[in-house]
């Protein structure tokens with residue numbers, strides 16, 4: 001993973017630093033947002049967020065990605081210290097166009113896992129091997145990871161990252177994503193308690 005450049009990134013919650021990386025193997029451009037002093041030994045509040053153009057940028061309510069992105073940045077800002085890795089693996093790794101094909105099958109009744117399988121993809125194709133070199137660039141070794149996904153915790157640990165704590169990130173349950181969240185809990189093992197999650201209008 002090659003580090004390229006850093007700039008300031010003012011957001012509604014804090015002025016983050018935005019760091020650009022390029023993977024020589026895949027040619028993919030990934031970014032990290034950081035806040036505060038990450039070089040101390042205290043475990044770092046972190047979010048490893050996979051790209052979701054529809055949710056992160058286009059306000060889609062089909063998933064919980066946009067709300068999770070915002071909540072993670074707010075939590076880091078509130079603490080004054082943390083890192084968010086924004087990984088360019090859209091649609092759990094199948095890409096934007098294939099995700100829209102999967103959404104089309106979901107409009108006809110398939111769930112999020114069935115749709116991927118019908119298109120010939122595994123339920124989740126994401127990889128987390130770029131995370132360690134990105135974190136090493138900042139001297140970060142221990143994370144308090146904001147996620148509901150047990151496979152993400154396992155995958156990061158397999159990549160040699162110490163996840164010392166898991167911080168739940170349950171936001172934005174709505175009438176459009178209820179089934180999606182239920183499938184993630186039932187088929188993908190996500191730690192959700194839908195009853196605990198307030199319903200947004």
Ligand SMILES: Nc1nc2c(ncn2[C@@H]2O[C@H](COP(=O)(O)OP(=O)(O)OP(=O)(O)O)[C@@H](O)[C@H]2O)c(=O)[nH]1
Nearest residue numbers: 050051052063089090091092099102112147148149
């Ligand atoms: N293939 C596919 N990808 C989806 C779908 N909905 C969201 N995504 C992608 O899934 C990724 C987000 O993964 P999620 O499973 O929502 O959450 P997670 O990151 O595994 O877990 P958390 O850390 O708890 O958010 C993003 O890359 C989205 O583009 C879908 O229906 N089909």
Ligand SMILES: [Zn+2]
Nearest residue numbers: 052055063065
């Ligand atoms: Zn999404």
